[in-house]
Amino acid sequence: MMGRFAGSLIVSVLFLQGATAAPAAAPVSYGVEADTFHPVKEQNGMVASVDALATQVGVDILKQGGNAVDAAVAVGYALAVTHPQAGNLGGGGFMLLRTASGHTTAIDFREMAPTRASRDMFLDAQGNADSKKSLTSHLASGVPGTVAGLALANKEYGTLPLSRLIAPAITLASKGIVVDEALADDLNVYGKEVLIDHPNSKAIFYRPDGNPWKRGETLVQRDLAHSLTLIAKQGPEAFYKGKIADQIASEMAAHGGLIGKADLANYRAIERKPISGTYRGYEVYSMPPPSSGGIHIVQILNILENFDLAKMGFGSADAMQVMAEAEKYAYADRSEYLGDPDFVKVPWQALTSKDYAKSLAQKIDISKARPSSEIKPGKLAPYESNQTTHFSVVDKQGNAVAVTYTLNTYFGSGIVAGSSGILMNNEMDDFSAKPGTPNVYGLVGGEANAVQPYKRPLSSMSPTIIAKGGKTWLVTGSPGGSRIITTVLQMVVNSIDFGMNVAEATNAPRFHHQWLPDQLRVEKGFSPDTLKLLEARGQHVKVMPTMGSTQSIMIGPDGMLYGASDPRAIDDLTAGY
Ligand code: DON
Numbered sequence: 315m316m317g318r319f320a321g322s323l324i325v326s327v328l329f330l331q332g333a334t335a336a337p338a339a340a341p342v343s344y345g346v347e348a349d350t351f352h353p354v355k356e357q358n359g360m361v362a363s364v365d366a367l368a369t370q371v372g373v374d375i376l377k378q379g380g381n382a383v384d385a386a387v388a389v390g391y392a393l394a395v396t397h398p399q400a401g402n403l404g405g406g407g408f409m410l411l412r413t414a415s416g417h418t419t420a421i422d423f424r425e426m427a428p429t430r431a432s433r434d435m436f437l438d439a440q441g442n443a444d445s446k447k448s449l450t451s452h453l454a455s456g457v458p459g460t461v462a463g464l465a466l467a468n469k470e471y472g473t474l475p476l477s478r479l480i481a482p483a484i485t486l487a488s489k490g491i492v493v494d495e496a497l498a499d500d501l502n503v504y505g506k507e508v509l510i511d512h513p514n515s516k517a518i519f520y521r522p523d524g525n526p527w528k529r530g531e532t533l534v535q536r537d538l539a540h541s542l543t544l545i546a547k548q549g550p551e552a553f554y555k556g557k558i559a560d561q562i563a564s565e566m567a568a569h570g571g572l573i574g575k576a577d578l579a580n581y582r583a584i585e586r587k588p589i590s591g592t593y594r595g596y597e598v599y600s601m602p603p604p605s606s607g608g609i610h611i612v613q614i615l616n617i618l619e620n621f622d623l624a625k626m627g628f629g630s631a632d633a634m635q636v637m638a639e640a641e642k643y644a645y646a647d648r649s650e651y652l653g654d655p656d657f658v659k660v661p662w663q664a665l666t667s668k669d670y671a672k673s674l675a676q677k678i679d680i681s682k683a684r685p686s687s688e689i690k691p692g693k694l695a696p697y698e699s700n701q702t703t704h705f706s707v708v709d710k711q712g713n714a715v716a717v718t719y720t721l722n723t724y725f726g727s728g729i730v731a732g733s734s735g736i737l738m739n740n741e742m743d744d745f746s747a748k749p750g751t752p753n754v755y756g757l758v759g760g761e762a763n764a765v766q767p768y769k770r771p772l773s774s775m776s777p778t779i780i781a782k783g784g785k786t787w788l789v790t791g792s793p794g795g796s797r798i799i800t801t802v803l804q805m806v807v808n809s810i811d812f813g814m815n816v817a818e819a820t821n822a823p824r825f826h827h828q829w830l831p832d833q834l835r836v837e838k839g840f841s842p843d844t845l846k847l848l849e850a851r852g853q854h855v856k857v858m859p860t861m862g863s864t865q866s867i868m869i870g871p872d873g874m875l876y877g878a879s880d881p882r883a884i885d886d887l888t889a890g891y
Contacts, residue, residue: 337622339594340813344870351817353868353876356890360875361385362865363705366887367491368392368401371482372707373889375474382709383411383471384479386717387464389705391483391542394460395535396491398519398737399500400703400720400793403541403553404562405739406459407702407719408601409467410588410777412786414712418590418599418779423463423583423719424770425456425741428572431767435572436747443747449754450508452571454727454740456771458562460719461545461553462583467715470585480546487539487735490532494885498527500724504701508728514565515730515737537735554578561732569729580768591666593619593780594810596787600778600802601718602662603655607776609665610644610799615806616671617643617678623811628822629840631847632680637807638827638834638853639678641800645757645829646689653762654770660762683852686832701725702775702793706867708875714789714867716777718798723754744771755795758830774798780806788816790866792880797835800826801862809868816868817878824861827853837861 345353354360359382361372371392372385380388386409393401406425412418435453438444447453468476493501501509501519509515518535521527544552552558559578566573588599589608593615600608617640626633651661664670677684702720720739721727727740746759753759755774763772776798780788788809792801801824808819823839834853836845837860845855863880865888870876877888 336619337594337624339596339810340624343813343815344868344874344876345815345817349815349818351815351821353815353817353878354888354890356875356877358710358891359385359708360867360877360888360890361389361705361707362867362877362879362888363389363393364703364863364865364883364886365393365397366494366885367396367486368705369887369889373891374482375479376709377891380474381472381711382707382713382715383467384474385707385709386705386715387468387472387476388479388482389707390460390464390717390719391480392486393703393705395483395486395538397497397703399497399504399724400701402719402721402726402737402739403460404455404458404731404736405719405721405726406456406741407463407717408605408773408775408777409463410599410601410716410779411467411471412599412714412779412781413471416784418588420586420588420601421463421467421583422586422604422770423459423466424604424773425459425739426581427456427742427745427765427767427769427771428574428577429767430572430574431765433764433766435765436742443751445743445754448743448747449723449740450727452566452569452727452729454742455571455573455729455738456741457573457577457581458739459581459583461550462581465550466583466585476549477546480542484539484542484546487535487542490534493527493529493531493533495529496884497533498529502526504724508725512729514732515728518730518735535735537733539735541734541736554581558734558736561734565729565731589662589666591615593806595782596810597781598778598806599781600776603652603660604770605773605775606648606652607774607799607802609652609662610648611776611778611803611806612666613644613647613671614640614803616666616668617675618807620672620675623807628808628812629844631844631851634825634844634848635680635683635851635853636678638825639683640674641827642684642686642689642829643674643677649758650760651762652772654772657766657769658762681851685852686829689829702795704777704791704793704863704865706789706791706865708789708867708869712786712869712873714779714786716779716789716791718775718777718791718793720775720793741771744773752830756828756831757796776802778802778806786869788866788868790864792862792864794862796828797826797861800824801864805864805866816866816876820864820866820878820880826861835861
C-alpha cells in the first residue's frame, strides 16, 4: 500500500499534499464566433430534446405562458408519441427541477417491482440469470411511473391544467407523425427484434406489408391517442385505476406477467431531496437513489477536485487516466452500496464526502492503471443496447427542469398492453438478477439491488443541474445506461475545467470506465498518441460506438440561454424563443 502511494508521488497528485491552492475552474465560455461549435441562443425560454416535434411542443407551451415544468410535462407526453424508442407512458424516470428562487427538488417516478416479484424470478432452472425473462417477457416490466410523475410535477410546480399539456400529444398520436430518419432506423433495426413477436405491437409499429419504414412516412397511433384522451379527461386515475389499468392488468394476467390492478393502484411518484455537492466553487444537484447517478457524479467530481484537470488539458492522457481511475472506484462502490433507499440504507453521506474522495484520489496512480480485478472481481457485459431519453427546459423566469425517462432498452419489452397502445418497459433488468451477473449494461450488483416486491430497480439516470453563486447555470442529462453517469460527468468537466461552451462540451468525444469490464471505452476522435499513452499506463482501451445523447441548456449571467442537442442523435433539436 505504501509502495503504491509512494509511486503516485512521482506524478502530479500535488494537491493532496495541501501545499498548493486547489486547482481552479477554467473561465466560463458561452461561445464566441471563432469557436468550432455554437450553441443555440435564445432569450425567453428553451427546450432541448431528442425529437424536433417534441421540442416544438415544449416551446409552444412556453410561448403560451406555461412555465418550465408545464413545458417539460408536455414534452414528456409528446415524446411518448414521437419517440416510442424511449418516450413513454409505460416506463418511468426522474425529474430534477430548480425553481427561479433556488428551490431544488427531485421527483422519482421510477418503475416499481410488482407485489408478486421475487428475488430469483429471473433465474433459469440451472440458477443462471435469464436475460430473456428480464428484457423481453411480460415479467420484464415494473409498474410504470411516468403518468404519476408528470402529474405530481404538474400539481406541485406547474401552472397549466394537465389536459392542456396532453393535448398536443393526442393530436400527434391521432393525426400521425412523420417518421424521421432516427425513428425509421430504430423501428427497422431494433423494433423488428422486439416488436414483431407481439401482435398488439406488430399491428402498430410494423408495416402491414412487412417492408421497412422509410423516412417521411406517417405513423398513426390511434389506441395511444385514446389512452392519452382518457388521461387528459380523468387524470392519472385513468392509468392507475381505470380503463388503462384494466388493459395492463389483463395483458399481464394473460401472458404470465405479474403486474396486477393493486400494483397499479398502489404506485406513487415520490418527491425526494436531490443529492448535492460542490465542484470548484460550483453547486452540483443531481438525482438521489434509486438512481446511482447523483451520488457517483458527486463522488467522481470530489475525486477530480484533487487534480488540476484544466492544466492537464482536454483529451490528454493525464486527464483521461485520472478520470478513468476515479470512475472505477465509483462504479465498484455502486455495485455494493446502491439500491432503493426505501429498502436499503444507502451510505450517501460517506460516498459523497470530500474526505472519502481524497482517500480514493490518493490511490490513483497517474502513471499506472490499477487493474479492476484488484478493486473487485466481475464478468464481461453480455451485450449492449441503448435507449432512454433526456430533455431539459428553462423558462423566462429562470425555472429549470431536467428529465430523464425511459422504457430501458429500445421500445422496452416490445409489448404493448392490450389495446392501450402503450409500450411497456423492461426496467426489471436493472435489478441484479443474480449477484455478480452483469445486466444488459454490464453492471453488476448484489443484495442492495436484488428484486423485492415494491422495490425500485437501481438506475444510472442522472438529470443534473449546476448552479454558481446560487444561480442556475447548467441543466443537463443523457441516456446511455451505465454510461449516463460518465457522460453527464464529462458535460460538467468539459464546461468547468476545460472552459468549453455548451455546444463544444456536447460535441467533444467521450470516454467511459465502469470498473467491470476492465475496459476504457472511448469514442473515435481522441488522438491515437493519447490512446497509446493510456495503453502504456495499463488501460485497456477500446474504441466503441458513441455514448450518450445529451440535451443541455446553459444560462449566461445576463439570463441569455445557450443550448445544445447532441450530434450523436439524428433528429434532436434545441429551440426556444
Ligand atoms: O435506469 C437506467 O439506468 C437504465 N434503465 C437506463 C437505460 C438507458 O439509458 C438506455 N439507453 N440509452
